[in-house]
Amino acid sequence: MKTYIDQLGNQHTFETTPTRIVSLVPSQTELLFDLGLEDNIVGITKFCVHPYHLKSTKKSIGGTKKVHLEKIRLLNPDIIIANKEENTLEIVEELRQICPVWVTNIITIEDNLQMISDFGQLFNKRTEAQKWIDKTNFGLADFQQFIKDKDVKKVAYFIWANPYMVAGGDNFINELLKLNKFQNIYDNNPKYEGRYPEIIIQKMQIQGDPELILLSSEPFPFKDEHAFELGRHTHHATTVFVDGEMFSWYGSRLVKAFDYFKKLHLRIGDQILH
Structure with a gap:
């Protein structure tokens, strides 16, 4: 049993690493793919357009503000990834009847790095997550040098x-x-x-x-x-x-x-x- 805390402070306990993921946010779908989790993604929104081929290989479960609950239920997910700004509290609470809903809250670049780290822990992709954190920090330092004057x-x-x-x-x-x-x-x-x-x-x-x-x-x-x-x-x-x-x-x-x-x-x- 492992316990994790999402960016809203909600506690989640899993007996094993979640392997069937529904993603309700386009940018988070892209991140999951870049962490090497393509095979674990079972459901995405109609707005999840990167990488493009996922539109034809994954089940569409509606939009970010209006999801198809029964389609999600039939996918038998272990976890649903949502976001405080993109998805309503009402949607999140309905989806919690199906399985745990992990909610991110991204306002700062630091929040973004925390999300990447969290996904690395949650899905046992720590090495891949650290690579993206390092790339982000390198790009940030380089851009800050570019912009400073x-x-x-x-x-x-x-x-x-x-x-x-x-x-x-x-x-x-x-x-x-x-x-x-x-x-x-x-x-x-x-x-x-x-x-x-x-x-x-x-x-x-x-x-x-x-x-x-x-x-x-x-x-x-x-x-x-x-x-x-x-x-x-x-x-x-x-x-x-x-x-x-x-x-x-x-x-x-x-x-x-x-x-x-x-x-x-x-x-x-x-x-x-x-």
């Missing part, structure tokens, strides 16, 4: 249109914005509460006037007309389309994100010059 820029990071919504504080996106020396004008903004507040774009200039408007590729497909509309409500902001996976996916994806961020800063520099 860059100026801080005020930004607004948009995730949705109609209504317009942005990344506020207390979330992983905001942590990665800070890492990039992007000062989020909606972080701890008293006018807008919550992790992903709905905002009034007409007030953007008086509530922070960002130098950069970042339009995420997910979950909303922003187009040029959105960039134009948003730009009209700032003084002289540069609008940049960014890869939402690089800013919002945790797990092993962060290793790729560091190189992406370097290229992004070079691209932003070119856009500002021209």
Whole structure:
């Protein structure tokens, strides 16, 4: 019997290492795969698109906010991997009737490293987990060296249109914005509460006037007309389309994100010059 504690402080006891895994979060599915657990993954969401071939080899059990309980039950899982932000408390409590539900809570890079370590312990993949922790720490140190002399820029990071919504504080996106020396004008903004507040774009200039408007590729497909509309409500902001996976996916994806961020800063520099 082994006992482990997840990132919400829930205690889980297993007689043997869990071998049948249902994953409810795309970035965590990718991490499980990268830890060498492909054969143990039995169920994923329709949004679990990396690696792509899992869509055809694993059972789809719905989305992150609405799961098919009976499909999950029939998969006979030993453990379900969820996340505090992605999955509702109601879903987690229903799924606990089937088997233990391990809930992650990722806001900082340290939280991310803890999750990788936890999965290494939980699934007896300690060596693989340590490799990804080392890669992450190496990439982080390298990127911090790259970014250290860059100026801080005020930004607004948009995730949705109609209504317009942005990344506020207390979330992983905001942590990665800070890492990039992007000062989020909606972080701890008293006018807008919550992790992903709905905002009034007409007030953007008086509530922070960002130098950069970042339009995420997910979950909303922003187009040029959105960039134009948003730009009209700032003084002289540069609008940049960014890869939402690089800013919002945790797990092993962060290793790729560091190189992406370097290229992004070079691209932003070119856009500002021209």
